[in-house]
Each structure stands twice: as structure tokens, then as C-alpha cells.
Amino acid sequence: MSLSEKAESLHQKMLEFPTSKLFGQDELQELLNIPNPMELVKTAQELVSNNLIKLMKQGDELKFQAISTSEASKISSMSNDEAMIYSHIEASGREGIWTKTIKAKTNLHQHIVVRCLKSLENQRYIKSIKSVKHPTRKIYMLYNLQPSIEVTGGPWFTDSELDTEFIDSLLTVIWRFVASKSFPTAFQPPSSSNNMVQASFPSNHTGFINLDDIMEFITSNKITNIELATNDIRSLCEVLIYDDKLEQVNGTMDTYKASWQSVLEAGYGRAYLEDEVVKTKYKSLIDGSSFSIFDCHSEIQPSEEQDPDIVYLDSWSHE
Template sequence: MAETAVKQEPTLALEDKIVLLCADNPKGINDDFIQKNEPDIEVQQRVAAINRLLTMGKIELLKSSNGLIYRLKCSSSASQVKGIDNQDRLVYQVIESAGSKGIWIRDIRHKCNLMLTEVNKILKNLEGKKLIKAVQSVAASKRKVYMLYNLEPDRSITGGAWYSGQDFESEFVEVLNQQCFKFLQQKEENAESETTLSPSLRHRSSYASLEEVLQFISDLGISKVKLQPEDIETILNTLIYDGKVEVFLAPSKNGIEKLYRSVRSFVDAADVTRAPCTVCPVFHKCLPGGVISPENCVYMTEWMEY
């Protein structure tokens, strides 16, 4: 009996994850989507979890142009809610179908074909019963979207790690920007100090993966929220645009991996956009020790004097 319980535990946990994936994707998900989000789950466990959800009536199997998809049964959970009438149940179903991205009151009105006063009354009733909640969207400060009470709002609604309520955390972004660049600089310096390695290996070890940068920032403990890889990638992209970091695509076990490395710039990144270097006909020769160097460039000298 104990052995059977151990085998069923990951299946039950997976069922909850599949339901959440369906809730976040109201149009439906397929097997490839589930496998991508839960790569460590075996095929047999995934099939068993899906079959159990289908039997319980929590999800439904539909045929689309891209094959079979699984979709959350909106009516199943709505029918289990007690203490609400048919109009309330209709509004609840519409909000439920919107998933974690929520739905605007105007769209609720159109889908339910109700007057604004009726919708407001129903929304107030559902909020009072803690069945739904209103979330302020960062994209439109005066717009509220409604979603089920137990759902975590999508990052497109909350703004992710860069927002606190409606306020953009510019200081937090700047701190992350500085710390990511500092880590890559230290990575490069450590690589150059490895005299036992060949030049090619030293150059390779000066690069850092996205996961390494994320781990470094997480270890610092400077973020109150859990940062995701896409958050750090956004910061690294700003460093790339500033000319402080370069990215290199390298083959890996999972396909192509992005590696990042700090760049030593002779001219401040902000000045490059104003300097004539971008249209200079001999820009490719402007190197330390080369035919032309930045300090004796005629174009740069004239520009500086100007």
C-alpha cells in the first residue's frame, strides 16, 4: 500500500500543474506544451494524470487544426460554486475563462449581454464572496481586470519584478544592472588571471551563462521577489544595448545557449551614439596599436574640438 501511495503522489501533483497550465491558457494546451513545462515528468505519469483529469471532468479533450488539445472545463468549477444565481454564475464562467490575464468589465458586459449596473452588482457580490478579485493593470493605470481569486496575475498585468503596484522600480533595475555587469567583469578578470590555461580556454571561461548570472543575483539577496531567467535576460539585454556586454551563441545539450561577457570600451557608451565613429570609413582600423587609434583619430579630434 505504501508503495502504491508513493507512485500516485507525483501523478496527483502533476494533475494540479496541468490544471494551472490550462487555467493560464484558456484556449487549450497540448502534450508538447505540458512536456515543455514539466520536462522531468515521465510519459506514463503525464498520461495517467491527463486520463484522471478527463475522468473527473476537470478538463476536456478537443480537436484543433494543430491536433488534440486539453482545455479546462469552465462549467465544471462554476457549477460547484454555491450561493450564487445563474447570472452570477455566467459572469463567473466568463472571468474564469480569461485565466491569469483577467478580463476587463467592458468585455464581461459584451460576453454576458448585461447592463453595466447589473455587472457591477454581480462583480461586487463575487468579490465579497472571495470568488474573484480585481487587479490593477500596469499597462493602463485606470483599468482593472477581473480574475479568479486564487489565481496569480500574469506578468503582463503586474509588470513582473520591475513594478511595485503601479510604480516602476527604476532604482532596483539600476542596482541589478550594476551587479550583473560587475559579475561579468569579475568573471573576465578571473579568466585572465588563469595563466595555466591556454588563450582559447581563458577566453571561453570569461563568458557566463544566464543561469550563472541569475544564481549570482539570487545569492546576493537584493531582490524581494523571486527573479526569473527572463528578468535577468532583460537586464543583460540593456547592457548589450549600452555596449557593455556581448552575447555569444554556443551549442549545448538543450540546443543553443546564450553566453555573456563584459566588453572593455574605450569610449563611454553614451558618447558613441553622438560621436562620428558609426559613420567613420576607417572605423574597423581604429584599434589600440592599429593603423589608427582612438586617441589620434582625426575625425574624433575634430568632433571633440567642435
Template sequence: MDFSNDTEKLFYETCLKGDGLTTQEFNTQYPDATAKDMALSVNALLTKGFIEVFQVRGELIYKAIKKEESGKSGSLMGEEQLVYNTIRASANEGIWTKHLKSKTNLHEAVIKRCLRTLEHKAMVKAIKSVKYPTRKLYMLMELTPSVEVTGGPWFTDQELDVDFVEQLTNACYKFVLTKSFPRDNSCIFTTEHTAYPSAQMVLKYIMDKRISQVDLSVDDITMLLDVLVYDGKIERFLNVVDDNWDDEEDTDTDWVYKAVRDKKAESAWQDCPCGVCPVAEFCTESGPINPAGCNYYAKWLDF
């Protein structure tokens, strides 16, 4: 980096050592530096893009910018750089112009002028939030807005895509339903059954069948499955098959889902072997077909 004088270099190196530096703190450490040298050095560093400035509780805080990051903001003037740095600090959440004004203490007209300049240089962009449709948020051009801002895959142009959500939810339910009960419906699964689907399996099914043209994550599918759980259509439980399982570990991948039988269409009696037994009418306590020697019960209770 090219420094014009020793004070300029010293101020930059001091900023680089900490998380922020005020001119008062620098003067305390180096009392020989004159006010004129300080002002010239700080302005030069800001112009070159070697430092950035933030305003905290009415006090200006200077931070050093590493060499590899200094090129982009090096051409900005003081007010433009202050606005740019404040927008950068908001990361992928973006910042509302009203909050930008309160953090920089700049006049609204100055902020608008700086924003026009930054947009013209393709350094920042304006986005809309699904939470606050009337607000215009600003963030760095190269960043992708967070899910909290865009609403994730369920929103299109800041509007909830109800048909898309309903289509995916129905597809999730149908897949879980096919994995919840034997195809021949001769009996329910035993307690040792471990093929109930997880969110990852449901996601794979959705993507393999190309039901969604939008890239989805396991968290997205989990949200849909949670809706089905709240609606009483499926139930969620831990598929614990390891006796040494430790509940202190991360168990997100252990959640599996099972469809709940429609109580209006089918009797709860079908959840036990007697409900689907083909010879139930001949079963008696002392007869050749009896509960004590029932193969269905033996298999069902074998855990």
C-alpha cells in the same frame, strides 16, 4: 453525483465526453428528450454546479465540470456562473469588464451585480494592469497575475521602480566586469578561457550578496543583461567548449557575457598582449625579445 432524472444524467455524461455541447446537438443525438425535460435538466445541472455555460457567437455552449471541481461554483445562479466561468477562462491574464460584457452578452448592471456577489464570496478579485492602469481586470481569487499584468519585479504599485532597476543593472555590470579581465591586467584572457559568467551565475551573485530583496529568475537577469548589451557595455556570445556541440539543441545556458573595455578611458591596443606587455619597448623583429618568440602571444593564440 446526484441526478434527478435520466435526462439530467444523460445530458451531463454527454457534455463530459466532448469539449462542449449545445442543446440542439443533444436533441439531435437524443430526439426523444422533450424541451421541458431539457430546460429542467439544464437548470438543475447549472444550479448544482455540474455544468458550466459559455456564450460563443451568440450560442450557449455547455461543458461538464468534474466532480472534484464542482463544489466551488455549485452555489452560483445562472448569470453568476456565466460570469464566473468567463473570468475563469481568462486564467491569470484577467479580463476587463468591457470584454466580460461582450463575451457574456449580459447587461452592464447585471455584470456589476454578479461581480459584487463573486467578490463577496471571495471567488474573484479585481487587479490592475501595468499596461492599462485605468482598467480594472478580474480573475479568480486563487490565481497569481501573470508578469504581463503585474510587470514583474520591476514594478511597484503599477509604477516602474527606476532606482531598483538601475541598482541591479549596475550590480550585473560590475560582476561581469570582474570576470572579464585578469585581475593583474597583465594580459587579456586566452581564447580557451571559459569562466565568463552566464545569467545563472549573475543571478546567484545577486541573490548571495542580497542586492535584491525580491525573488528574481534567470529570465529577469537576462533582461537586465540584454539592456547592457544594447548599451554597448557588455557583449554576449556562446561559450562553446565542446567540439560535439549541436546547434540544434537548446543553448540558453551556453550564453555568457563579457564586459567591453571603455574605449574613452583605455586604448583598444590593450586588447592584445602588446598593449600590456612590460617589455614592449624593447621588442624588435631581430632582437632577443621579438614577436616570434613572445610567450604572451604564444599563450594568447594557443587555441
């Protein structure tokens, strides 16, 4: 395309700013050092005619936005109907736009809308996407954009369906990692050198796991090829807290430790019952006739003649 020297200079200077930048008339005059507004109007009109800038309304003020040469060439190759439909799809951003909305905004016949959409899609200018909010609607957006989380549902959805298997596997991985850093002997084989009663760290231990540690573990071990954000990991940890599998460390933000209950439910202590050497050492604790700290479903059975001085912990804590 053939442009005047002033028009080309103005366009190049506008492209030096981010593509989302909107220019006022005063800013454009300053860029070209043009004191006469009428001279600017002539230059701006030349760029508008060549699809190199577009007019935008911001409140009551008219603004100008630069369009790259490649994008302008793309628009110039479209028919008027295609360009109109493309502009509405472009304006929808990462949210996309429903075909019914396109028809209402353009006031074009359904047949023309369908034909234009098919043509733009074949040229890879636009693409159709599925929305988790409106699974029956056909939604279009620019080909080079990624749909927003509101449209796709984030990493937890595959083909607009909640991927429960993926979520459950990540929950298991995160819990086991945090548990291994909360109770160092929890997943070790039985050994008489391990203190099976005291599996946790000392009370002054501060090396518990935070969100950055979990993110680093998932990334470095290539647990998933789906890109996860910190908020995604936080959401999974919150699910584990609600399931009583994790606890937030007191006085910290986003630092976690596994609950003892969850470690017991995962089977800690059972392997000790099967090892004769270890079993002998801890016979008094794991004898079937006595209460075992490894049986999370055990209950202390009250005797027929209850000692009046016995106060159970739950009763005492609610006094």
C-alpha cells in the same frame, strides 16, 4: 449533493485527468464502458445539473470538462447573475476581463454587474487587478490565479509603474559580478604584486560567466525576493551590451564578459595613482605627461610635424 453511482464514478474518473482536459462523447462512453449514448446523456445531464461538468465547444464538436466538487459547491451558492459573470471571468484566464466587456457579454444592467462583482470579490472568488496596457480599466480575474506578464508587465513593474530603481540596481549587480570574473584584479586594492597593465585573463581563458551563473549568484545571495526567469536575466544582459558594459564571448551563447571600457569608467587605475609605492613602479605609465591606459577619455594629441609613417588604428582598420 446526491449522485447516482454511475454519475459519481464518471466524475471521479474525469478528475483523474488534468483539469484542462476536454472529453468527447466517445471518451466518456469508454470511461464508463457504456455502449448506449442515451444512457451517457442521462448521466452527463445529472453532472451538468449539479455543476460538476460543463459543456465546451471545440470547433464544431461538443466537449465536456470536469469541475471539482469544491468549485461546484462554490458555483451552486451563487445567484444566476453571479454564476454568469463568474463564468466569463473564469474563461478570461490569466488575462482577466474588463468590466465593460462583462456587461456587454452578459447583457446585464450596470448596477447588477457592479453588485455581483462586489459580492464575488467579498467572497474572494475573484479579484481586481491593474493592467500596464490599460491602467484606467478595472479588470477582474479568478482570485487564485496570477496575472500574465502582458497584464503586469513582468518583474520590472510595481503597481503598474516601471520600477527603474530596481532595474538599475540589478544592472549594477550583474555588471559588477561579470566584471569581477572578467578582470580578476579590477576590484582589488592596489598592490605592487598586481600587474595593473594586464588585468584580464589570458586569451585562452574559458571560465567566463553565463546566464546560469548569474541566476545562481542572484538567487544564492538573495539579491531580490522577486522571482526572475532566465529570459529576464538575458534581457538585463542585453541592456548592458547596448550600454557597452558587457560583451558576448565569441563563439558562445549567453556567455558574457565585461568590457574594458566599463571597468575603466568604474574607476580602475585611479587607486593606483594614489598609492605612492605602486605609483613609483608604474611611473612611466601613469605620469601626467604621458598617455595613460587608465584614462578612458584620453586622446593622443597630434604633433605639429606629423610623421607620415604614422597610421592610426581606426584608419588602418577601415582600409
